[in-house]
Amino acid sequence: MNHALITLDNLSIGYNGQPVLSGISLSIARDSFTAILGANGSGKSTLLKTLLGLLSPLSGRIDATQSSTGAPLAFGYVPQAIQFDPIYLLTGFDVALMGTYGRVRPGRFVPSAERAFVRECLQATGAHEFALTRFAELSGGQKQRVLIARALATRPDVLVLDEPTAGVDAEATRTVLEFISRTRREKQVTVLLVTHDFAAIRHHAQQILWLHQGKVLKGAPDELLTSERMAEIFEIGIS
Amino acid sequence: MMASLSHILSPDFLLRNSVYTSVLVGFSCPLVGVFLVMRRLVFMGVALPQVSSTGVAIALSVPLWLGFKLGGHPSESSHMLAFIGSMTFSLAAILILAFMERRGRGQPEGRLGTAYVAAASLSILVLSKNPYGELGWLDMLKGEVITISNFDLVLTAATLALVLATLGLFHKELLLVSFDRPMAITLRKNVVFWDVLLYVLIGLTVSMAVLSVGPLIAFGFLLIPALTAHLFARNMRQFTILASLCGGVAAFVGFSIAYQADLPVGPTDVVLLAVLYAVGWLIARILPRGSK
Numbered sequence A: 001m002n003h004a005l006i007t008l009d010n011l012s013i014g015y016n017g018q019p020v021l022s023g024i025s026l027s028i029a030r031d032s033f034t035a036i037l038g039a040n041g042s043g044k045s046t047l048l049k050t051l052l053g054l055l056s057p058l059s060g061r062i063d064a065t066q067s068s069t070g071a072p073l074a075f076g077y078v079p080q081a082i083q084f085d086p087i088y089l090l091t092g093f094d095v096a097l098m099g100t101y102g103r104v105r106p107g108r109f110v111p112s113a114e115r116a117f118v119r120e121c122l123q124a125t126g127a128h129e130f131a132l133t134r135f136a137e138l139s140g141g142q143k144q145r146v147l148i149a150r151a152l153a154t155r156p157d158v159l160v161l162d163e164p165t166a167g168v169d170a171e172a173t174r175t176v177l178e179f180i181s182r183t184r185r186e187k188q189v190t191v192l193l194v195t196h197d198f199a200a201i202r203h204h205a206q207q208i209l210w211l212h213q214g215k216v217l218k219g220a221p222d223e224l225l226t227s228e229r230m231a232e233i234f235e236i237g238i239s
Numbered sequence B: 001m002m003a004s005l006s007h008i009l010s011p012d013f014l015l016r017n018s019v020y021t022s023v024l025v026g027f028s029c030p031l032v033g034v035f036l037v038m039r040r041l042v043f044m045g046v047a048l049p050q051v052s053s054t055g056v057a058i059a060l061s062v063p064l065w066l067g068f069k070l071g072g073h074p075s076e077s078s079h080m081l082a083f084i085g086s087m088t089f090s091l092a093a094i095l096i097l098a099f100m101e102r103r104g105r106g107q108p109e110g111r112l113g114t115a116y117v118a119a120a121s122l123s124i125l126v127l128s129k130n131p132y133g134e135l136g137w138l139d140m141l142k143g144e145v146i147t148i149s150n151f152d153l154v155l156t157a158a159t160l161a162l163v164l165a166t167l168g169l170f171h172k173e174l175l176l177v178s179f180d181r182p183m184a185i186t187l188r189k190n191v192v193f194w195d196v197l198l199y200v201l202i203g204l205t206v207s208m209a210v211l212s213v214g215p216l217i218a219f220g221f222l223l224i225p226a227l228t229a230h231l232f233a234r235n236m237r238q239f240t241i242l243a244s245l246c247g248g249v250a251a252f253v254g255f256s257i258a259y260q261a262d263l264p265v266g267p268t269d270v271v272l273l274a275v276l277y278a279v280g281w282l283i284a285r286i287l288p289r290g291s292k
Helices: A043-051 A092-101 A112-126 A140-153 A170-187 A227-236 B002-009 B015-036 B042-065 B077-102 B108-128 B137-142 B148-171 B170-181 B181-186 B191-215 B215-232 B234-263 B263-288
Strands: A005-017 A018-029 A033-038 A059-063 A075-078 A159-162 A188-192 A207-212 A215-219
Touching: A005 A043, A005 A075, A018 A043, A018 A112, A018 A188, A018 A207, A018 B077, A033 A043, A043 A059, A043 A159, A043 A188, A043 B181, A075 A140, A075 B181, A092 A140, A112 A140, A112 B077, A140 A159, A140 A170, A140 B234, A159 A170, A159 B234, B002 B015, B002 B234, B015 B042, B015 B108, B015 B148, B015 B170, B015 B191, B015 B215, B015 B234, B015 B263, B042 B077, B042 B108, B042 B137, B042 B191, B042 B215, B077 B108, B077 B191, B137 B170, B148 B170, B148 B191, B170 B181, B170 B191, B181 B191, B191 B215, B215 B263, B234 B263
Parallel strands: A033 A188, A033 A207, A075 A159, A159 A188
Antiparallel strands: A005 A018, A005 A059, A207 A215
């Protein structure tokens, strides 16, 4: 296993001072693929938002810095496609271009080299064919490809995906997950992915974080996603 | 008609400053109106001009309350005073409302509705006790775009140019923060700064528009051109340019109609914008899907 890229030390997370999860201590290895599973309301999105800096931890510590330089990690965030307001008249390319805004100073135009890089990212995700179509008019799977291209355009250390296969059919789910796995290998990025889809993710993830009743269970898919272990977790009998 | 147009465009036209101011407001208001529409803050577009006009009424009344005597008709000093009052109230209102919006508690529509009626009532109360209210201030608040001095015109042009330049310069940051706030945070953008900047630009534009054309007409120019442009635009660039052109052209045509038919300018502009929106809506329904 590679060195830890992100370390959570006795972390407590939640909203308005009310903890959703407490005492989380774990590490996420560099270039690994970690899936975060759990039922609705188990704290998956809260954990993700805390890691991204969208929420402050209630207590504890997150170390998410480059060990060599101490520079903060670059997160490429892929939110759920459904959350975007269709009133914005943005094309797929416009949305993907936002990935470069972290490197382009305020008041400056996006340079042509960055635009070319965004086109490469769209090509890599197979989104170049509909890049000039309005984002709001794309299908769920097409939006996900654009959003993944945007995350890649940030030149991320960590790719963070919030239910990228929600509302996407089985075939598209397989394609999206295979693409994410391939991207992780080729670009050597760390992947953190929230999903409900146990079956689809077990062939891709190297580590599972399972949020259940305020606790974080962790392990490899082969350890955690067995029928015996799942029955034990859910306290149900199996014949 | 052509003779009337050439007369209005003539440098010797008596009301030329009014034409220029109307057109400036017509071109500029939709540029910030686009952001109000995209951020679903249409009700703020109603409440803010009203709050701004209350600021004008209070600012003009303060000297009287303090025992100073002002002229009966708006002068340069009183216009500057009105501008300060309008700006102060607009900015305070937009920042407070935006702060409460971000906290996400209560009903936003309820807050904006309360701000609107309270501001409208307060304006009437303040002006009812102002002996000069009947002599000029009411006309200013109603948007009678007739007596615009060179100073007023320069102040309007300078303010709107500043807004335009800032919007153009920081368009990508303002768009990112509006479209995807979490993404902006992960890119380490100072979202509070960009939000405040946008609100200041909206406040400046609203203040200037209220002083020039009144609260009702300011609301019309903020929202109707943006809504009309949204029917036809395919991307953000087209959206912004179409909205601005729609506002600017409607302001000029509205002025011409009002001048010819001896009608009040502001209400003529708003009715014209509403007709354009209705016609645009019908055309957009008739056009085949995908032709937009």
